[in-house]
Amino acid sequence: DIQMTQSPSSLYASVGDRVTITCRANQSVNIYLNWYQQRPGKAPNLLIYAVSKLQSGVSSRFSGSGSGTEFTLTISSLQPEDFATYYCQQTYRYRTFGQGTRLELK
Amino acid sequence: QVLLQESGPGLVKPSETLSLTCSVSGGSVINYSWTWVRQFAGKGLEYLGLISSSGSTNYSPSFKSRVSMSIDTSKSQFSLELASVTAADTAIYYCARVAVAGSGRAFDIWGQGTLVTVSS
Numbered sequence: 001d002i003q004m005t006q007s008p009s010s011l012y013a014s015v016g017d018r019v020t021i022t023c024r025a026n027q028s029v030n031i032y033l034n035w036y037q038q039r040p041g042k043a044p045n046l047l048i049y050a051v052s053k054l055q056s057g058v059s060s061r062f063s064g065s066g067s068g069t070e071f072t073l074t075i076s077s078l079q080p081e082d083f084a085t086y087y088c089q090q091t092y093r094y095r096t097f098g099q100g101t102r103l104e105l106k
Numbered sequence: 107q108v109l110l111q112e113s114g115p116g117l118v119k120p121s122e123t124l125s126l127t128c129s130v131s132g133g134s135v136i137n138y139s140w141t142w143v144r145q146f147a148g149k150g151l152e153y154l155g156l157i158s159s160s161g162s163t164n165y166s167p168s169f170k171s172r173v174s175m176s177i178d179t180s181k182s183q184f185s186l187e188l189a190s191v192t193a194a195d196t197a198i199y200y201c202a203r204v205a206v207a208g209s210g211r212a213f214d215i216w217g218q219g220t221l222v223t224v225s226s
Contacts, residue, residue, distance in 0.1 A: 001167070031210065032210055032211060033210070034210050034211075034212040034213075036151075036213075042218075043200055043202075043216035043217065043218055043219055044143075044151065044200075044213070044216060045216070046205075046212050046213060046214050049205065049209050049210035049212035049214075050208075050209065050210035050212075051210070053209075053210070055212075055214065087150070087151055089151075089212070089213075091210060091211035091212065094153065094164070094166055094167065095141075095153040095156075095166075095211075096153060097150055097151040097152070097153065098150070099150045100150050100151075
């Protein structure tokens with residue numbers, strides 16, 4: 001099984017901050033790495049697919065990078081609506097999600 | 107605008123089979139794959155499997171012995187069955203669409219989710 005580990009598990013930040021979330025796989029997932037945002041009581045929402053491609057309609061303050069086994073999601077300037085939980089997902093072999101990173105207001 | 111809506115019993119007895127249906131509106135089920143994901147209360151996301159519009163399936167090894175998926179293209183619906191449920195299967199169940207080729211096989215459209223409780 002491909003295991004996905006996110007860090008940190010929780011993150012405190014302020015509006016306007018730049019934040020980075022890391023996702024590591026225990027083996028290469030090639031380009032098959034996606035990021036989702038989930039707000040409380042809502043379904044996940046696709047932000048980034050194939051490592052760095054921005055899903056249509058998603059703000060350009062979100063960006064993704066990485067390769068192989070290590071990936072990052074960066075939010076360039078936090079807005080109030082960005083405080084949510086973020087998940088990475090590998091779709092290289094079967095599909096598995098990271099455990100999530102909860103982004104909270106400092 | 108493509109919308110997905112899960113439906114099915116919100117309460118299932120232990121040892122019975124959980125059955126859910128996802129109805130797709132505003133678009134075709136043809137030429138896409140469709141998937142089921144669940145989420146325990148306040149916890150992470152767990153992939154159950156996916157089904158193509160032609161009926162080919164790919165199940166998570168964690169569920170392979172208990173899960174079954176089907177699709178009815180004439181009704182724009184696909185379904186999930188999870189057998190021999192226990193309280194550990196209590197979760198919110200989401201259906202979602204798998205994005206087209208070149209999109210990282212991401213899940214680009216999700217239903218709102220439905221809570222299924224396993225209890226006698």
